[in-house]
Amino acid sequence: MTFRIRAARATDLQPLYEMAKLTGGGFTNLPPDRKSLTAKLDRAAQAFGNEADGDAKDLKDELFVLVLENSATGEVRGTSQIFTNVGRQWPFYSYRMATLTQHSKELNRTFRAEMLGLVTDLEGSSEVGGLFLHPSERAGGLGMLLARSRYLFVAMHRQRFGDKILAELRGVIDERGGSPFWDGVAGRFFGMSFQEADYFNAINGNQFIADLMPKHPVYIAMLPESARSAIGLPHPSGRAAMRMLEEEGFAYEGYIDIFDGGPTMTARTDRVRSIAEAREALVAHIRAPEGNGGVAKALVATGRLADYRCTFAEVAQGQDGLVLDPVAAAALGVSVGDTVWHVSR
The missing domain is CATH 2.40.40.20 (Barwin-like endoglucanases)
Structure with missing residues (x-):
């Protein structure tokens, strides 16, 4: 049985929708919503049809959707996505961990407070995401094929991508499908559950974050333990993906997802192993x-x-x-x- 990666087409909507229903939530780039998936495929069709590489200094906000296909039967069994330039359509928000050190002479003590600050540092980066492999195919290295085929695509179309590349890993989700991090931080300001916010973001974008998210730093010590312990941790199903990213040269540099607290991995594009080699x-x-x-x-x-x-x-x-x-x-x-x-x- 031979599998290959190819560009997604409009006719892939149904298998993408069926896979989206299997993700279990917290998977913003593959929402179980036909309208949103159709919009993604339409946007990808425009990107695949744009032959002009353009000026590297004026990168466009393009989306490429790839699918894993059984070359014998034509069945679609997985998918992944590549964004050329995040933050053009709407701001790309992250939390970044920072440390504030203060010293008291009277007490002769130094205090170090860890904080989360809302930032848009990663705007202009390219992004790999939306990777999902059908549960029945999770053997034989097909996840590796899905993941690394994106880097070959970048290498073959290098001018369309930024100098930095990122990957957001899904964070810790509890048995109810909720997020301890969301409940302890952003959920307090939005009046909606994690599932509602995550779905709204997948369908409508994250401008509501800019409208409602507090702009002041969040002191980690003031968060409940359940939220603190989730910061920077990937979902158990994403640990293998994190190891693959590390093997490619990605690193965790304190950026986390504003919804579920999962780690954002970053790398210099030309230093990603599968691109450089x-x-x-x-x-x-x-x-x-x-x-x-x-x-x-x-x-x-x-x-x-x-x-x-x-x-x-x-x-x-x-x-x-x-x-x-x-x-x-x-x-x-x-x-x-x-x-x-x-x-x-």
Whole structure:
């Protein structure tokens, strides 16, 4: 069974909607709402149809939606998203942890207070998000394929993306589907539950945060223990994703999601491993690679914008170009003489 990544199409609405219903909440980029998902697919179609890379100093706010497809049956079994330039359509808010140190000579004591400040530091960054893999397919490294195929897409369309890239991980959600962090912080100012706020944000954007969120720093010591203990922690289902991000060169630098307190991971775009190590090559042979240690497992991608495709492959570097296994070549739709991008698995 071979899977490939391809650009999402309008006809993918139903499988995306069915997967959105399985997310369990707190998944802003994949809301279980047909109207919102249709708007996402329409926005992605505009981005995939825009051939002009433009000036790197004037990045557009584009969204690319990718899907994981069983190349034999055509079934869609996963999805992920890439945002080129967050904060253009509406402000991109985060909390950032900071420490205020004060000293009292009379008491001869130094006090360090940890605080959360509302910031828009990450505006202008690119973002990878919206990754969801159908529960029945969570084996065989397909989550890795979904995640890392985005970095190959960035490498192949580098001018469309910013110098910094981020990934927001879903935070701790309790057994009721609520967020201890939301209940202890923002929920006190909005008069709505986490589920209501998260859904409203997914459908309407987060301008209501700018309207109602207190602008003064929040002292962490004044929060309930349930909220304090959730700060910067990923949802249990996101721990593997956090490790993958760290392996790519992302780091947690104190930025957290304003809704559920989950960690926001950041990296310099050109230092992300799968971007920095991606290489362009000519397909010289389509056959089973062989050799003394020269065969490598890789992610291989081809195609520009709406024609983008990516899959796992076995490759070898020959004197006249890349040797690519026939199954991967068929999934990608490439022939001898075509150009592909690849990075080691």
